[in-house]
Amino acid sequence: xxYLYYPGxxxxxxxxxxxxxxxxxxVLQDLNVTYEELEDWNCCGATMYMSVDEQQAFAMSxxxxxxxxxxxxxxxxxxxxxxxxxxxxxxxxxxxxxIDEYPKVGKKIHSALAAADLSYRGKVEVRHPLDxxxxxxxxxxxxxxxxxxxxGVKVASYYGCLLVRPYATFDDQDNPTTMDRLMAALGAExxxxxxxxxxxxxxLSGTMxxxxxxxxxxxxxxxxxxxxxVVATAxxxxxxNLECFQQPMIKDHKLAGEIPIAYFTQLTGIxxxxxxxxxxxxxxxxxxSISDKIGEQEYA
Amino acid sequence: MQxxxxxxxxxxxxxxxxxxxxxxxxxxxxxxLAHCIQCGTCSATCPLSNYMDYTxxxxxxxxxxxxxxxxxxxxxxWLCASCYSCTVECPKxxxxxxxxxxxxxxxxxxxxxxxxxxxxxxxREFFSLAKRTGRSNEGRVIIRLVLKSNPFRYIGRAFLGLxxxxxxxxxxKKETIKRKGELKKxxxxxxxxxxxxxxxxxxxxxxxx
Numbered sequence: 001x002x003y004l005y006y007p008g009x010x011x012x013x014x015x016x017x018x019x020x021x022x023x024x025x026x027v028l029q030d031l032n033v034t035y036e037e038l039e040d041w042n043c044c045g046a047t048m049y050m051s052v053d054e055q056q057a058f059a060m061s062x063x064x065x066x067x068x069x070x071x072x073x074x075x076x077x078x079x080x081x082x083x084x085x086x087x088x089x090x091x092x093x094x095x096x097x098x099i100d101e102y103p104k105v106g107k108k109i110h111s112a113l114a115a116a117d118l119s120y121r122g123k124v125e126v127r128h129p130l131d132x133x134x135x136x137x138x139x140x141x142x143x144x145x146x147x148x149x150x151x152g153v154k155v156a157s158y159y160g161c162l163l164v165r166p167y168a169t170f171d172d173q174d175n176p177t178t179m180d181r182l183m184a185a186l187g188a189e190x191x192x193x194x195x196x197x198x199x200x201x202x203x204l205s206g207t208m209x210x211x212x213x214x215x216x217x218x219x220x221x222x223x224x225x226x227x228x229x230v231v232a233t234a235x236x237x238x239x240x241n242l243e244c245f246q247q248p249m250i251k252d253h254k255l256a257g258e259i260p261i262a263y264f265t266q267l268t269g270i271x272x273x274x275x276x277x278x279x280x281x282x283x284x285x286x287x288x289s290i291s292d293k294i295g296e297q298e299y300a
Numbered sequence: 301m302q303x304x305x306x307x308x309x310x311x312x313x314x315x316x317x318x319x320x321x322x323x324x325x326x327x328x329x330x331x332x333l334a335h336c337i338q339c340g341t342c343s344a345t346c347p348l349s350n351y352m353d354y355t356x357x358x359x360x361x362x363x364x365x366x367x368x369x370x371x372x373x374x375x376x377x378w379l380c381a382s383c384y385s386c387t388v389e390c391p392k393x394x395x396x397x398x399x400x401x402x403x404x405x406x407x408x409x410x411x412x413x414x415x416x417x418x419x420x421x422x423x424r425e426f427f428s429l430a431k432r433t434g435r436s437n438e439g440r441v442i443i444r445l446v447l448k449s450n451p452f453r454y455i456g457r458a459f460l461g462l463x464x465x466x467x468x469x470x471x472x473k474k475e476t477i478k479r480k481g482e483l484k485k486x487x488x489x490x491x492x493x494x495x496x497x498x499x500x501x502x503x504x505x506x507x508x509x
Contacts, residue, residue, distance in 0.1 A: 009430075009435050009436035009437070009438065009475070010436070010438060012435075012475070013471060013473065013475055014439075014468050014469060014470060014471035014473070015438045015439075015469060015470075015471070016438065016464065016469050016470075018468060018469050019469075040477050040478045040479055041477070042430075042434035042435065042477045042483055043430040043434060043435050043436045045430075046436070047382045048422060048423045048426035048427065049423075049426060049427050049430055049431075050382075050401050051401060051404040051405060051408065051420075051423040051427075052405060052408055052423050052424060052426075052427040053405070053427065054327070054328075054401065054402075054405065055490045055494060056431070056487050056490050056491075059486050059487055059489070059490045060430070060483075060486075060487075062486075063482070063483060063486055098328055098329075101328075102328040104328065105328050107493065108490055108493045108494065109490070111489060111492075111493045112486045112487070112488075112489030112490040112492075112493060113486060113489070114489070115485045115486060115488065115489030115492070116482045116483075116485035116486045116489065118482070118486070161381075161382075161383035161384060161385070162383075162384070165383065165384035165385065165387070165388050166384040166387050166388055166395075166397070173388060198347055199347045199348075199381050199383035199385065201347075201348075201381055202381045202382070202383075203381070203419075203422060204379070204381055204419075206418075206422060206442065206445060207418035207419045207422055207445070207449075208351075208379070208418070208419070211348065211351055211379070215347060215348075244460060244464075282467075283467040283468060283469055284467075285463065285467070
């Protein structure tokens with residue numbers, strides 16, 4: 001099966017989510033998943049765009065869906081568009097829902113696309129790489145390819161808001177477990193904690209930093225209290241907010257110490273034995289010291 | 301000493317805007333506004349309600365009653381980070397997040413916010429860059445946010461910027477899509493049909509009366 005890859009602005013080029021894109025593509029290649037990038041994709045029309053013009057935001061998303069339908073057109077199967085960014089993932093899904101549920105929106109979007117000689121028949125499936133890795137490739141397959149099990153590493157899986165809200169497409173909305181099961185398949189020890197889907201504050205880190213720092217502190221102190229060695233994320237914004245503001249969290253809120261924040265794809269890549277550089281581990285501000293931990297276990 | 305501003309804390313019916321609730325209820329996702337039972341689940345589930353001047357429950361009540369000015373001037377609408385907790389938990393299936401978006405849009409449209417207030421400034425800059433280039437251009441959006449809100453507040457952030465640059469995670473390079481014309485046509489098409497639908501509705505109303 002071939003997938004269409006939509007990186008999104010935060011995971012393309014020199015941006016905050018660069019390591020996410022690097023580790024995801026490295027892992028997909030290692031797992032022999034064939035994918036091609038969506039040609040000439042544009043901004044998804046994410047949250048901030050939506051705050052200014054909703055119809056245009058849907059139209060931005062719809063162009064991507066229309067391009068995906070055209071590029072992925074072969075046979076009867078609906079093309080699968082996959083995006084690592086949780087915000088892109090939600091808005092692409094939301095656009096599909098609103099085109100169907102609100103005739104007013106649908107009409108506008110269809111005629112706007114027609115103005116640029118594009119069309120969208122609703123034949124694209126939008127899916128997250130986490131869903132694809134666990135439900136298409138399968139945990140058994142991934143487990144069989146693990147070269148360096150993450151033995152003894154306690155991982156708090158942090159799903160964030162938009163992976164499960166407002167649409168829970170592949171997991172439970174209140175207590176998702178997909179990432180936890182993936183971590184277990186990699187040999188790690190999933191930490192049971194209650195803040196899996198609590199918001200990190202998203203763009204508030206750029207506008208109301210004090211508020212975002214507080215939200216991040218709540219998440220990280222709870223992850224630490226539950227014994228996590230590392231927090232696994234699935235969104236460039238979550239990763240950035242939790243990783244880059246740990247100093248103020250320690251200073252202002254007495255967070256007990258730093259904790260590495262990795263993308264779930266980076267942890268997968270480590271377990272698959274991929275080189276650190278290919279996974280973008282050198283781009284992390286709080287170094288991921290997992291290999292030390294695995295080493296300790298082996299020699300103990 | 302500054303004068304204590306004298307302000308009525310109770311609104312008369314004449315201060316309310318009867319068309320406000322209707323307008324908000326007419327957006328996609330706003331249709332169940334009137335169904336609110338004021339249970340407060342939204343406020344309880346909102347991770348930001350402790351920073352808000354009015355909790356989400358109150359915003360819904362005030363919107364429904366027509367407190368346009370108070371709602372659009374509130375801090376609440378800007379703090380909403382769009383995490384959809386309230387929307388999925390609401391027992392009456394009110395899409396509160398969509399309503400918050402609609403309130404933000406109206407406040408931006410009517411220019412009701414402190415001029416250099418960072419949140420709407422960020423939204424506007426993001427919007428104009430993404431519309432023009434087809435991509436969000438993280439680095440450029442941040443620089444514009446800093447310049448157009450309060451540059452002094454961000455001095456402490458310069459270090460973070462440099463660190464990200466060193467890690468290869470920050471750049472000012474302009475990213476654009478290839479077929480900008482195609483996107484422009486689509487976005488213009490949206491405005492065009494919006495106008496057409498409006499005029500059809502207006503003529504419909506006229507025909508009825």
